[in-house]
Amino acid sequence: MTIIFGPLSDPLTSNEWYTPAYLAHAARRTMGEIDLDPATSEFAQKTIKAKQFFTKEDNGLNRFWHGKVWLNPPYREITPWIMKLIDEYFYGRTTEAILLVNAYTESRWFQHLWQFPLCFTRGRINFYNPTKGQSGPCSSSAIAYMGPNIDRFADHFRRYGRIMVSYDGELVQSMKTKLNGKGNSRITPPKANLVVQPRSKKRVIGMGH
Numbered sequence: 313m314t315i316i317f318g319p320l321s322d323p324l325t326s327n328e329w330y331t332p333a334y335l336a337h338a339a340r341r342t343m344g345e346i347d348l349d350p351a352t353s354e355f356a357q358k359t360i361k362a363k364q365f366f367t368k369e370d371n372g373l374n375r376f377w378h379g380k381v382w383l384n385p386p387y388r389e390i391t392p393w394i395m396k397l398i399d400e401y402f403y404g405r406t407t408e409a410i411l412l413v414n415a416y417t418e419s420r421w422f423q424h425l426w427q428f429p430l431c432f433t434r435g436r437i438n439f440y441n442p443t444k445g446q447s448g449p450c451s452s453s454a455i456a457y458m459g460p461n462i463d464r465f466a467d468h469f470r471r472y473g474r475i476m477v478s479y480d481g482e483l484v485q486s487m488k489t490k491l492n493g494k495g496n497s498r499i500t501p502p503k504a505n506l507v508v509q510p511r512s513k514k515r516v517i518g519m520g521h
């Protein structure tokens with residue numbers, strides 16, 4: 313039996329859908345290791361294998377997120393998780409991150425992700441639940457990468473979907489500036505290894521720690 317979960321599924325259990333091993337493996341290959349999974353359960357850690365993790369009881373939203381972070385956030389109330397990850401990354405505590413979300417490109421929270429390289433999965437991912445088994449969400453997924461190793465992200469995730477960089481995103485803007493500065497107005501498609509994700513210390517806005 314295939315269970316489809318999403319906004320209308322059982323609110324008591326809809327957060328407990330875990331990442332399949334091949335994606336956790338690709339994340340570890342990209343980042344070298346996973347220092348922190350800030351939204352998880354003991355059970356999910358058999359697959360994610362993070363050095364440190366926070367469960368519901370710890371409340372990951374109230375903690376600092378150091379190092380290389382894997383985040384497959386609770387599907388309910390996703391916005392604070394996205395904003396917290398972006399804050400932690402630009403502040404510099406999170407040095408590299410991979411974020412797995414439903415590809416709800418129309419959502420407000422998704423608009424914050426266009427500034428990062430994204431992998432749009434080819435099909436729907438089969439997540440798993442310790443009691444219900446395998447299941448699929450109502451949509452395909454998107455995986456956002458934050459960090460300097462865009463080529464490695466592309467190498468390890470392109471087999472699962474299309475790697476995209478937003479045309480009007482910061483990465484492409486920085487390429488345009490470079491090209492125009494040399495008197496070359498022709499815009500070529502962005503090549504991941506030419507650009508480094510700009511990282512600056514920013515004030516953390518609106519999230520309590």
Ligand SMILES: C[S@@+](CC[C@H](N)C(=O)[O-])C[C@H]1O[C@@H](n2cnc3c(N)ncnc32)[C@H](O)[C@@H]1O
Nearest residue numbers: 330331351352353356366367368371372384386
């Ligand atoms: C979609 S699952 C992902 C689990 C795991 N990170 C993975 O990738 O397989 C989200 C997890 O976040 C947990 N969670 C919910 N609220 C949380 C909170 N405030 N702090 C930490 N974890 C939380 C849920 O119990 C659930 O296990």
